[in-house]
Structure formats: C-alpha cells, structure tokens
Amino acid sequence: MKWLILAFIAIPTAELALLIYSGKTLGLFSTVAIILITGVGGAYMAKRQGMKAWNELRTRMATMETPGNALIDSVCIFLGGILLVMPGFITDIVGILLLFKGPRNFIRPFIQKWIYNKMKNGRIIMM
Numbered sequence: 001m002k003w004l005i006l007a008f009i010a011i012p013t014a015e016l017a018l019l020i021y022s023g024k025t026l027g028l029f030s031t032v033a034i035i036l037i038t039g040v041g042g043a044y045m046a047k048r049q050g051m052k053a054w055n056e057l058r059t060r061m062a063t064m065e066t067p068g069n070a071l072i073d074s075v076c077i078f079l080g081g082i083l084l085v086m087p088g089f090i091t092d093i094v095g096i097l098l099l100f101k102g103p104r105n106f107i108r109p110f111i112q113k114w115i116y117n118k119m120k121n122g123r124i125i126m127m
Contacts, residue, residue, distance in 0.1 A: 015088035022089070038092045042084025042099070049077045049099050072111050076104050 022031045053074040060067050080098030083091040097103040 011090060012088075015090055018089045019087070035087045038096075039085050039087070042092065042095055043081060045099050046077060046081025046084060046095075050074070050081065053077050069108065072108055073101075073104055076107070076111075 019031065019035075022034070026034075053070060057067055057070040057074055060070050076098045080095040083095030083098065086095075
C-alpha cells in the first residue's frame, strides 16, 4: 500500500518538475519533441520486443515447457511499453530499461523471489 502513495504522488511530481526544468533549459519545442520521439520510438520497440517474447512464450507453451523467464520477459516488455508511452523522463528511462534484455536479466531474480515468497505465503496458488 505504501508503494501506491509513491506511485501516485511522488513519481508524477518528479516527472512534472523534470518537464518544467527541461522546458526552461531546452525550450518548449525540444522538450515536446523528446517526449513525442520517446513515445513513438518506445511503442515501436515495445511492439518488436513484445512480438519476440510472445512467440517465445507460445513456443514454450506448445512444447509443454514452463513459461518461466519468457512470461516474466513478456510482462516486463508490456510494462516498459506502457511506461514509454506515458509522457515524462523518469518513466521513459525505466521503460527503456525494461525493453532491453540486460536490465531484465538483472531484475528477473528479484521478480522470481517476489513470486516465490507470494507462493510460499499462499497468496499465489499454482495448480
């Protein structure tokens, strides 16, 4: 619940402050251009990466393998695409990081540990 307060208050406030600072430093046109370029480019990258992850996930499911990393990658790419479409610099940086394999490999163990702890506590049940 505490992270919701951070997500809905602190992040938009920081984004707005960075956009205002960028507007004063770079100018309005440059700031709007950066936002539009990252939005369109991010959507394109997310589509390409998402299709690769979706195909890998479908292949694993068709061969009766556990989706594991492919599922986590798909979710990360989806979230990265959403963050890139949202205007702002912080969300763009996090979104770009989620689209590339290197940063996803870094955060994957944390996601797996979080899921394992939820399963251990009985909040996630696998059948």
